[in-house]
Amino acid sequence: MALVNIHFLNLQNNYLFADIAKKVNAFKVMHPKADVISLGIGDVTQPLCPAVVEAMHKAVDEMATADGFRGYGPEQGYDFLREAILNNDFAPRGVRLSLNEVFVNDGAKSDTGNFQELLHWDNFIGVTDPIYPVYIDSNVMIGRCGTYRDGRWTNVRYMPTTAENGFVPEPPKGRPVDVIYLCFPNNPTGTVITRQEMRKWVNYALKNDALILFDAAYQAYIQDPDIPHSIYEIRGARKCAVEFRSFSKTAGFTGVRCGYTIVPKDVSVATFEGERISLNQLWLRRQCTKFNGTSYISQRAAEAIYSPEGKKQVQQTIDYYMQNAARMLRVLRSLGFEVYGGENAPYIWMRTPEGTTSWKFFEQLLYGANVVCTPGVGFGPSGEGYVRFTAFGSHERTEEALQRISHWKKQ
Numbered sequence: 420m421a422l423v424n425i426h427f428l429n430l431q432n433n434y435l436f437a438d439i440a441k442k443v444n445a446f447k448v449m450h451p452k453a454d455v456i457s458l459g460i461g462d463v464t465q466p467l468c469p470a471v472v473e474a475m476h477k478a479v480d481e482m483a484t485a486d487g488f489r490g491y492g493p494e495q496g497y498d499f500l501r502e503a504i505l506n507n508d509f510a511p512r513g514v515r516l517s518l519n520e521v522f523v524n525d526g527a528k529s530d531t532g533n534f535q536e537l538l539h540w541d542n543f544i545g546v547t548d549p550i551y552p553v554y555i556d557s558n559v560m561i562g563r564c565g566t567y568r569d570g571r572w573t574n575v576r577y578m579p580t581t582a583e584n585g586f587v588p589e590p591p592k593g594r595p596v597d598v599i600y601l602c603f604p605n606n607p608t609g610t611v612i613t614r615q616e617m618r619k620w621v622n623y624a625l626k627n628d629a630l631i632l633f634d635a636a637y638q639a640y641i642q643d644p645d646i647p648h649s650i651y652e653i654r655g656a657r658k659c660a661v662e663f664r665s666f667s668k669t670a671g672f673t674g675v676r677c678g679y680t681i682v683p684k685d686v687s688v689a690t691f692e693g694e695r696i697s698l699n700q701l702w703l704r705r706q707c708t709k710f711n712g713t714s715y716i717s718q719r720a721a722e723a724i725y726s727p728e729g730k731k732q733v734q735q736t737i738d739y740y741m742q743n744a745a746r747m748l749r750v751l752r753s754l755g756f757e758v759y760g761g762e763n764a765p766y767i768w769m770r771t772p773e774g775t776t777s778w779k780f781f782e783q784l785l786y787g788a789n790v791v792c793t794p795g796v797g798f799g800p801s802g803e804g805y806v807r808f809t810a811f812g813s814h815e816r817t818e819e820a821l822q823r824i825s826h827w828k829k830q
């Protein structure tokens with residue numbers, strides 16, 4: 420008899436964005452003429468930049484020749500891309516890593532979800548709250564989170580990031596956590612932490628022999644030169660942190676699929692007997708077994724964002740989105756809303772007025788202004804009373820959405 424992995428049955432039934440889609444569809448059925456603008460799901464809208472398109476065409480042409488054809492590539496990714504990553508994303512920030520500490524992948528979701536496989540099932544995990552749902556759900560699937568009660572998992576430490584603590588989560592007191600998920604710039608709050616605050620987390624991890632899984636998917640949106648882009652800018656982090664990066668938000672690769680993970684050779688975890696096991700070796704072993712690499716075409720595309728033209732073009736698109744963010748902050752603030760984020764990230768995190776719940780406000784906005792936001796509570800219990808807006812729309816649609824919100828608010 421084939422038995423199910425019962426942990427999957429513990430997952431909360433619906434994925435947040437499926438719930439939203441259902442409610443939006445219900446609205447559209449009732450109001451077929453309404454023109455709904457989505458500032459909800461975190462997907463980019465602007466086309467790939469010319470340097471990337473050119474590199475992809477070139478790669479396809481190579482594949483069409485006997486000499487240029489490539490079959491399975493190295494599981495860790497091609498050297499040309501790993502070198503470009505080290506020379507552009509890390510060396511200029513004073514971070515020295517070696518080629519075999521870089522693992523190219525098909526996007527950060529896979530690796531942020533899969534990396535927990537390397538860890539014993541009863542590690543105690545901690546997440547800042549609210550948070551990208553993948554971190555918790557992937558741990559639920561392996562039975563690490565306990566049971567779901569009143570909007571939270573019994574065996575997860577939630578570290579609130581709210582207006583009350585200035586969106587600066589504190590390392591936990593009491594029972595130490597073994598594995599900490601951090602994401603900065605943060606999805607969903609759009610907030611960042613300073614070097615000093617990041618240092619607190621690294622010191623906590625070193626002191627408690629904990630592992631930090633650091634998601635830097637939005638680092639390209641950082642505007643403030645004092646905010647660290649990589650956790651390895653903090654001394655000691657290469658002993659306790661794994662970092663996930665993605666070209667999805669950096670260069671519009673949500674449909675192309677390419678990202679990478681840094682697993683430094685100095686990061687290790689313990690056996691019960693106290694032996695230290697290198698996560699780099701273990702992850703390599705895991706990848707070689709379960710992953711056959713990212714397409715050559717995607718990797719050439721990713722390499723192209725590091726060329727001088729590629730850099731310029733990618734920056735233009737990021738600036739384009741950040742203009743939306745600035746506009747949204749200004750308008751929403753002028754309407755009297757309490758808004759956060761949006762300065763170093765493409766997300767605006769807004770407190771709902773007068774204690775309205777996230778879902779209630781989502782519906783009010785949908786029915787009142789035909790604009791879709793994301794209910795904050797979908798990202799964790801501390802997200803209740805907030806909603807998220809994304810800056811990934813076009814200027815025109817974002818402007819239109821803001822006008823409608825203004826009109827609705829002033830009624």
Ligand SMILES: *Cc1c(COP(=O)(O)O)cnc(C)c1O
Nearest residue numbers: 526527528551606636665667678
């Ligand atoms: C979008 C996003 C990613 C990137 O996912 P990909 O699989 O690379 O497209 C990773 N982490 C967070 C927090 C995100 O919002």
